[in-house]
Every structure is written in C-alpha cells, then in structure tokens.
Amino acid sequence: MELLFYLMTVFSLGWGTSALGYTRARFLIWQMIGVLFFALMIPVSAAIADRSGRKAMLGAATAGIIAFGAVFQPLFGSGTALGVVAFLCLGLTLMGLTYGPLGTALAELFPTPVRYTGASLAFNLAGILGASVAPYAASWLATNYGLAYVGCYLSAAGPLTLVALLLIPARERQRGAQRSACRAAQRGSNMRGKRRRIPSPTDVGVASRPRNDMSSDHPWLEDLRECSAALQAVLGAVLEAERQFAPPASPLERLHQITNSPEWAWLQPLYRLIADVDHALAYAGDLPASETAAIGAHARELLSGSSVPAEQAFLSHYRPLLQTDPAVAMAHAGALRALRALPPEAANEAERLHARHQWNERRRFLRAGQQGRTAS
Structure with a gap:
C-alpha cells in the first residue's frame, strides 16, 4: 500500500519530468488532480469498510492494485496527457481506497494501552523500512528494463499484502x-x-x-x-x-x-x-x-x-x-x-x-x- 503511494508521488514525478519530458509544473497539476480522487476515496472506503469489514475492503483494494500493475506502463508511458492523468487518477484512487480503513485496521492489532504507539510504529516503520526504497527500485527497473517491470514490481507486492491480511486474526467476534x-x-x-x-x-x-x-x-x-x-x-x-x-x-x-x-x-x-x-x-x-x-x-x-x-x-x-x-x-x-x-x-x-x-x-x-x- 505504501509502495503504491511512493510510486504515484515520488517516482512518477521524477520519471515523468526526467525520462518522459513533461515539465514539473505541468506534472504537478496532474498530480493534484489525482490527489482529489485520493481524498474522495478515503471517506468512501471507510463507509464501505464499516459495512463489509476492514479486511474485505483492504483485500479488494489490494486486488485492484495488483490489476493496476498490468496497466502501469500502457497508461504512464502512453505519451499523452490524458493517459498520464488517467494513470495518476486511477493509482491515487486505489491509494485512497486503502487509507480509509487502514487506521482502524492497524489500531485493532494492538491492545488498548499501546494502541496508538503500536499503530504509529507499524505504519511509519512500514513506510521507512519497506516502501521508502520503492522510488529507487522503480527507477532502476525502469532504466534497465522498462516501465512494464515497475508494474510487475507493484503487482508482485500485492500478494504479500493479501497474505498479511489473511494472517491478521479475526476480531469481528471479539468486538x-x-x-x-x-x-x-x-x-x-x-x-x-x-x-x-x-x-x-x-x-x-x-x-x-x-x-x-x-x-x-x-x-x-x-x-x-x-x-x-x-x-x-x-x-x-x-x-x-x-x-x-x-x-x-x-x-x-x-x-x-x-x-x-x-x-x-x-x-x-x-x-x-x-x-x-x-x-x-x-x-x-x-x-x-x-x-x-x-x-x-x-x-x-x-x-x-x-x-x-x-x-x-x-x-x-x-x-x-x-x-x-x-x-x-x-x-x-x-x-x-x-x-x-x-x-x-x-x-x-x-x-x-x-x-x-x-x-x-x-x-x-x-x-x-x-x-x-x-x-x-
């Protein structure tokens, strides 16, 4: 999930302005359009998670991220403004779908006395140790093998997320x-x-x-x-x-x-x-x-x-x-x-x-x- 965030923000901006030739000002406007979809999907996914469950919502969003990896190169490397905007909007929409239930899902993993500490450490350590290397890895893959392999990199991380979700103990009955x-x-x-x-x-x-x-x-x-x-x-x-x-x-x-x-x-x-x-x-x-x-x-x-x-x-x-x-x-x-x-x-x-x-x-x-x- 954090991997997608870094790819849609840091990597896409760097690659779009250096390798694809878009101006920084123009690409930032496109990213701002995508961020609107990101913000919109947070309350939407939270409402869905309240009805269907947080694990189900996160699992569905992860499945969407896996599928998004297949269109990563066709959209981002399309060479058209419409394709790039669609790429950013779709990717940040999926990111928003994960952020809605994520806070509660993390908090539920820890007992009440250490809930805030545990959720904060889990979220930040995942970003620092896991996803922070994503822009560098994606740049190396795109330079040596092409954008399609960056999409494969994203899709390959999806099953790991699904496995992690399955390993989370069911707390619905307990709560x-x-x-x-x-x-x-x-x-x-x-x-x-x-x-x-x-x-x-x-x-x-x-x-x-x-x-x-x-x-x-x-x-x-x-x-x-x-x-x-x-x-x-x-x-x-x-x-x-x-x-x-x-x-x-x-x-x-x-x-x-x-x-x-x-x-x-x-x-x-x-x-x-x-x-x-x-x-x-x-x-x-x-x-x-x-x-x-x-x-x-x-x-x-x-x-x-x-x-x-x-x-x-x-x-x-x-x-x-x-x-x-x-x-x-x-x-x-x-x-x-x-x-x-x-x-x-x-x-x-x-x-x-x-x-x-x-x-x-x-x-x-x-x-x-x-x-x-x-x-x-």
Whole structure:
C-alpha cells in the first residue's frame, strides 16, 4: 500500500519530468488532480469498510492494485496527457481506497494501552523500512528494463499484502459486543421501545416483572428508559474493553468474577445506578420530573466527575478507558446525549436538594423492596 503511494508521488514525478519530458509544473497539476480522487476515496472506503469489514475492503483494494500493475506502463508511458492523468487518477484512487480503513485496521492489532504507539510504529516503520526504497527500485527497473517491470514490481507486492491480511486474526467476534455498544450509543435518545439490555448483578427479578405503562402525564419516563439503555451501552463497552486483559473464562465464571472479585469492584457505582434506574422504571410509575432530574444529575456526575469517595475508584478506571477506547468514548457520548433529554434540575438550590433527598429515599425503599423480593 505504501509502495503504491511512493510510486504515484515520488517516482512518477521524477520519471515523468526526467525520462518522459513533461515539465514539473505541468506534472504537478496532474498530480493534484489525482490527489482529489485520493481524498474522495478515503471517506468512501471507510463507509464501505464499516459495512463489509476492514479486511474485505483492504483485500479488494489490494486486488485492484495488483490489476493496476498490468496497466502501469500502457497508461504512464502512453505519451499523452490524458493517459498520464488517467494513470495518476486511477493509482491515487486505489491509494485512497486503502487509507480509509487502514487506521482502524492497524489500531485493532494492538491492545488498548499501546494502541496508538503500536499503530504509529507499524505504519511509519512500514513506510521507512519497506516502501521508502520503492522510488529507487522503480527507477532502476525502469532504466534497465522498462516501465512494464515497475508494474510487475507493484503487482508482485500485492500478494504479500493479501497474505498479511489473511494472517491478521479475526476480531469481528471479539468486538461484537463493542460494536453493539457503539450502535446503541449512536442511536442515543432517538430510539424508542424495548431494547436488548445488559444484565447487572442487581437486576434479578426486575426483567421478569412487567413495567408500568407509559403515561402522557409522565413523558420523562420514556426519556429515562433511553438513559437506562444508554448507560447499559456504557457498561457493555467497558466490560468488553476490560475483557481483553482478563484471563480466559466461561460466561458464568466471568459473571462471577465481575460480581464478586475485588478487581471489578470499581464498577459497582455504575451497576447500582443502572439497577436503581431500572427499579424506578419497574416499580415507580409515579416518579416525578424533579426526581428524574436528580437521577440525571447523579448519572452525569458519575460519568463526568464526582466528589463522592466511593465513586472516585470508578472514575480512576473509567477515565483512561474513555481516552483510549473508541467504543467506550462513543457509548459515553451517547449516554450524555440521552441524559440531556431528561428534565433539568430546579434552579433553586433548596428545591434541587429536596428532589435529590426524595430520590435517595425512594432509592433506599426500592433497594430494600428488591432485596426482600429476591430473598423470598
């Protein structure tokens, strides 16, 4: 891929102005036309890769590069401006098709703590050690054997890229839950109706009970449902990010670790928040707007910064994930977007504190009732 970039920029400019006799100014204009196709294809290929997969997109682009090697000499050596422009546009189009999914494909090769370092080193070392010699090798081949051999050189490098793509471990299944969390976060507050929910340790008994019907007198309860789904998307993204560094375990063992191991205790504030919201939706159909606003304020404080000591442990783990894991960042943004749809807290501090007190009392009552139902 980098080989094609050097051939279409450095080599083509040098050979076109020295051996083919084009002026430098004229050839640079032709290259600028080709660069427009390069820029256009980056978002196009990224969108295709999101639908069909990054490896599939890179494989298709590589196949196109292999085929492009066969027309390298006929187009570049055509002796006409139209042929050279077509050569540059086609080559840089193929280059753009590789650049769209390339960044994500490289990042996926490395675990979260070293993702940026690994992707940067891989990309730059490939360019320095692998493709930087391409202009010299191509000039030597063109001088001694002709432009057709430069095309063969390009086509011969294509199968190596395909082999490398095949050797990349499939990560689609491993990241399935992560992508689901991203989609849930992107939908944010736009989706309505029931959603697939991620179970929390305190959810036992809640899912099996019918929820109170929505009432036109309490429209904010629908927004609260959206917030619950968005918060669970955050939880799903966090669990998926952390799972990469946990030892292999069965789903049952993993659930036991998450709910009982001290290493996962930092997630308890988020678990409790999700459980409290679900309990309120299931058993408190009369939840007033003021208490709903208090729930939203508590959730925003938990995700963005809290002064409660028990929640500092959560933030100390959550913030690094937020900065390094794209799925967590997207789920976080979706949760904040959903929380903004809830009623705002009262401007009067006394009313605001009263609403929070009322919600805390209701929460303690719901927790006590849930414990009683679970025990029975």
